[in-house]
Amino acid sequence: MLEILDLPALALNCLFSISRVMAGVSMAIVIGIAVGLSRSILPAGLKRNKLVKFLFEAPKFPPPIAWIPFVILLCGIGEFSAYIIVFIGAFSPIFTSTYDGAESVSPAIRDCARSLEIKGARFLWQIIFPAALPQIFTGIRVGVSMGWMSVIAAEMISGQSGLGYSIQLNRLNMQYDLMTVDIVMIGIIGFLLFESTVFLQKKIIPWHEAGGM
Amino acid sequence: MIEFQHISHHYPGKPENLILDDISLTISKGECVGLTGPSGCGKSTLAKIGAGHVRPAAGKVLVNGRDLTCRPNREVFMIHQEPDLFPWQKVAKQVAFAMSKPDNRRVEQLLALVKLRGFENFYPGQLSGGMKKRLALARALAVDPELLILDESFSSLDATLKNELYEDLRRVWQSTGTTILLITHQSADLANLAHREIRLSAAKPTTISETINLVRT
Numbered sequence: 453m454l455e456i457l458d459l460p461a462l463a464l465n466c467l468f469s470i471s472r473v474m475a476g477v478s479m480a481i482v483i484g485i486a487v488g489l490s491r492s493i494l495p496a497g498l499k500r501n502k503l504v505k506f507l508f509e510a511p512k513f514p515p516p517i518a519w520i521p522f523v524i525l526l527c528g529i530g531e532f533s534a535y536i537i538v539f540i541g542a543f544s545p546i547f548t549s550t551y552d553g554a555e556s557v558s559p560a561i562r563d564c565a566r567s568l569e570i571k572g573a574r575f576l577w578q579i580i581f582p583a584a585l586p587q588i589f590t591g592i593r594v595g596v597s598m599g600w601m602s603v604i605a606a607e608m609i610s611g612q613s614g615l616g617y618s619i620q621l622n623r624l625n626m627q628y629d630l631m632t633v634d635i636v637m638i639g640i641i642g643f644l645l646f647e648s649t650v651f652l653q654k655k656i657i658p659w660h661e662a663g664g665m
Numbered sequence: 666m667i668e669f670q671h672i673s674h675h676y677p678g679k680p681e682n683l684i685l686d687d688i689s690l691t692i693s694k695g696e697c698v699g700l701t702g703p704s705g706c707g708k709s710t711l712a713k714i715g716a717g718h719v720r721p722a723a724g725k726v727l728v729n730g731r732d733l734t735c736r737p738n739r740e741v742f743m744i745h746q747e748p749d750l751f752p753w754q755k756v757a758k759q760v761a762f763a764m765s766k767p768d769n770r771r772v773e774q775l776l777a778l779v780k781l782r783g784f785e786n787f788y789p790g791q792l793s794g795g796m797k798k799r800l801a802l803a804r805a806l807a808v809d810p811e812l813l814i815l816d817e818s819f820s821s822l823d824a825t826l827k828n829e830l831y832e833d834l835r836r837v838w839q840s841t842g843t844t845i846l847l848i849t850h851q852s853a854d855l856a857n858l859a860h861r862e863i864r865l866s867a868a869k870p871t872t873i874s875e876t877i878n879l880v881r882t
Contacts (some may be wrong), residue, residue: 563718564814566737568763568808582753659753659788 476538488550549591551582
């Protein structure tokens with residue numbers, strides 16, 4: 453098996469898949485946090501409104517793979533489509549955890565900030581966002597995993613490169629040993645991506661490691 | 666001078682369930698007043714009304730004649746019973762953040778006053794329970810409020826630590842002259858600290874049952 457293993461091609465496929473996940477997850481982090489925080493500042497009546505709740509919650513239930521035909525139809529086969537598929541996979545957990553994190557900021561902390569006359573965007577940026585960061589990171593960890601699984605699925609269906617594409621190619625060539633190598637690589641990279649978010653969390657919110665409150 | 670004028674309050678949407686009934690009290694500048702009463706009598710609700718976090722069903726909160734009812738502001742600052750420190754800010758930053766104009770010398774003075782020098786770069790999560798309360802006190806003093814409300818702020822601590830903190834509070838109060846409303850369910854906590862004790866009634870709706878002038882040592 454090892455004699456036919458094309459290491460440069462494998463490395464290239466890994467890099468393609470990783471770069472797609474990075475791009476899609478980055479989009480999901482920025483947009484997920486922005487939408488999650490925005491939802492948290494809606495008036496209480498709107499937050500409780502069933503239709504508003506439905507509009508925010510329902511889109512997260514169809515799996516990313518179900519969106520692939522629509523994404524291909526709208527964006528064609530290419531890098532951008534892969535980013536969008538990853539984005540769809542990673543967005544929901546990041547958005548949901550951001551909203552939940554913002555909603556769970558304690559009344560005592562909110563009251564204290566209001567007494568300090570911190571309002572509007574400053575309140576959102578300096579109080580709600582940092583207070584929600586531990587939960588946001590939980591969402592990012594899940595989002596990265598979801599994004600990684602989504603990109604492999606997207607590459608398997610419509611890819612021109614990447615580990616998912618390589619699996620399909622090796623399946624068609626009946627090179628199951630190389631397919632196994634791809635699967636092992638997916639596992640290793642998925643684990644490393646997950647661990648890198650844990651590392652980032654420790655660097656960005658050291659106070660959470662220190663015991664929060 | 667801080668005035669609570671004819672404060673009444675009921676549960677939202679239930680005007681028949683009156684919690685506080687026509688409570689009026691005046692706290693002069695530099696005074697330390699103790700507010701006591703049994704659990705559930707509405708002490709914390711009154712504190713939140715004072716700090717502008719809760720709108721009373723009736724009545725006003727005046728600070729030096731200015732109506733600040735239901736307007737959270739820097740004039741009345743409250744240290745909550747629950748943790749209200751910002752866990753993402755280090756000790757020194759926490760105190761500086763509360764100032765209208767951050768002043769490092771003042772931060773150092775306040776941390777020295779509450780015996781937290783040397784802990785400037787610690788996060789609240791790295792401090793002990795007593796240190797967290799001292800930090801909350803330093804931050805409150807950094808705000809420089811007209812009235813500082815301590816809402817059973819030390820009640821979760823053991824007796825020794827609580828007494829130590831009350832002693833610290835007395836020292837801080839003597840050195841800063843901050844006006845304090847100290848809310849507790851134990852009259853003993855007010856010893857050597859408060860000018861007078863205002864007792865709330867146990868019966869509902871809560872009213873002021875008596876005011877006792879205390880002799881300070």
